[in-house]
Amino acid sequence: MTGWHTRAVALAAGVLALAVVGPSAPTAPSAGPGHWASWLGSASADPATGLAEVRALIGAATGAAGNLTGRGVGIALIDTGVAPVAGLPPSRIVNGPDLSLESQAPQLRYLDTFGHGTHMAGIIAGADPVTGATGLAPGARLTSIKVGTATGAVDVTQVIAAVDWVVKHRADDPAYPIRVLNLSYGSGGTPATWTDPLGLAVERAWQAGIVVVAAAGNDGNAAGSLANPASDEWVLSVGAVATKGTATVADDELTAFTNLPGSGKQINVLAPGVSILSLRDPGSYIDTEFPSAREGETLFRGSGTSQAAAVTSAAVALLVQARPAATPDQLKDWLVRSATYVPNGAAARLGLREINVNAALARSAVPAPPQTWNRSSGTGTLDNSRGPSRLVFDNAPLTGQRSVWGPLPTSTWAIRTTTGTSWSGGLWMGYRVAGDDWTGTSWASRTWAPATWSNSTPWSGTTAAWSDPSWSGRSWSGRSWSAGSWSGRSWSSDDWSTASWR
Template sequence: MDRTEILRCLHTAQSCHAHNSKRRIVRFQQSGDYERFLHEWSKLYANTASPQAVRHIPLIKAFSLPISNAQPSLKLPGSIWTEDDSQVTVHATVYKPAARDKGIPWGVQEIKAPLAWSLTTGHRIKVGVIDTGIDFGHPDLKHSITRGINLLNRAALPHDDNGHGTHIAGTIAAANQLQGMIGVAPRSTIYPVKAFDQNGSAFVSDIILGIDWCVRNRVDVINMSFGMKTRSKSLLNAVTNAYNAGIIIVASSGNDGKRKSIDYPARYPQTIAVGATNRLRRIAPFSNRGLYIDIYAPGDKIFSSWLRGKYNEMSGTSMATSHVSGAIALLLAHKPGLSPGDIKSILKRSMMPLRGTKTPRLIGELDVLRMLQAVDR
């Protein structure tokens, strides 16, 4: 790829308007092409006021850039390929604001997390939450969070303007038992990664940048309570890189009630795919299900932290995923050094059979006590 082609791509991207363009991920298979593109991009965007038009994705040697709808195809060498930079959405439904419900939410009780706290509380385990950000002022979270990153505005903290990320963080690591709520792993640390906007929407490139940040900051677990219907090679590559770095990735399966299909990235084998159950220990009607699911966890009418120090009740496979991420934090603090493959195996052989299922040995709900017993055997 010569300099003229690179400059044409970059100038076209810079002049594109949001309303008449769509984003594409351009990925380089040859390091020489990538280095040349990176060099020209760095020179062009060094002093620009809007660097977000073209996003550098170093984890997979790629860039995301807008392409005009009038010219949807890029003429690039065969060693460079492109795919849509698709939009991804969070996996939850807001039910209603909830009054302060002191103590331990039903989902945390259901998975038997409190019975494990004499052995492990998740101390020093880093959980990256790629989501809408976090309410830094929430009294139940102030001892459980670190600075994190805001990928939508690098100059700002990852403040939550939606609520979903704060809800997820509360289930994982809330630590205010006397006056508020307590999460699954109350001494783990949340690393908030804001990749989603106030509508709970993000581009695949935002997710990959979030994974990249988590890899570079050596988190132990990544919580991905979101999904999309289409497969992305770029996202798979990023997930694989994190998996190979020893990071456990927990992903929600989706809320379409499908019996034989789940959303990406949960469908990738490198992730732990989570479905949702209700108080009756049955699969929640909204949850996707089937052979792609690795484990189920409470996800129906889950009480957790919300914006402005408040609380909310939400349902979704998002909520189930946060229970599993917290449980893995407990496991890693108790038994450091377990690989992603080890942890998936331990979860699957220690799960509690669900009610109302025809294949109880293949389908089960998270049980923290059984999980810790399985790793100690």
């Protein structure tokens, strides 16, 4: 049988690990797609937390922050795309290049077949058409760069290419320059931070004036390390708290699924991340697999450091609106040093604190020292960045110094990304991965043009690789996905996995 999937690869002692942070990941690793039914979609004991409650919890509902919307701030969302649901007006969404495998299927291009990216977009800038509840930064503009498919298949090189593109095109919209990059993603790798390619990519974004917000990971408090790139000292790493359905931080607790490191960088901040209500993507993978997570016709519950990262990205956008001249180092310092003490459990023991926008605004009067961490050279191996998960085609895993599109010596890429030349039009590192300009068409207000990839995989040589039988007949019809189940015969994945859509 021919087809793509992403699989977890055995580590020492036969342990399997997940490579990408979805809304949540299992507390115990699981070995394949069959694990979905065993721990997902069950009824939750946690009350649903609406975005109005989240806004109050993070100190953004009243005071100086009460009137902030993120207006004038661009937020890049590297994820699984965004679906044109009623709660996301086209004026709020820009589609950057689709770098996912599904970009080669015109009816799937740019669109969120999984449901994860739409959930993140709703938290940040959505508006529920039924209740009227808005995202935390409803005045911001989102630039979606799709990298994940309906089952989450993605390689770290696609994410690196997406970050490079964001840096290159951060000022394309002068009214909404990109100042925040949300990465509700993390590879399972634990590379040396001083040579990690993904680390260099996000550090380049940071030095270009973009606050990179990265999910800490969902492998549990005993994980021993943060997900990559949350483990990079420069970026803003986010863990998730359970809010217990109240509007006070006094009873909040660090979630059991949040990664904690054994050494090295600790989580920078915490944010609400349990049973967060955001926009539903009808007929998407998670909507089909976990119907118990639906709240009415328009909303969906999700838990994880992904949601906490999206909450924090919105909070950063509010701060940028209020303090547009602030640097990423200043914004991070204000958020971290002003955060609210969480008086319970592991959070109290480790000194972890929950973000507070009003307190950060007050803190902005205090000078913030620049960060002085060492920077990554970017010349390390891609396999160390990938960690235990590999994109696989016909049982041939993508390994070594190769991208999805062809060979990728990191020493060459590091020079070109540092000089801002990794992208030229729609070419990344010399490979045709997208069109050359903003001439594409989609439901969004503006769209980057697509391109046809080579018809053979760069590591297996198989022809007609950029297609899959499970794509046949899939289309967005009106307000939902049509044509049956997303459990196609060729696709499976342990990426963008969730421990709780509930």
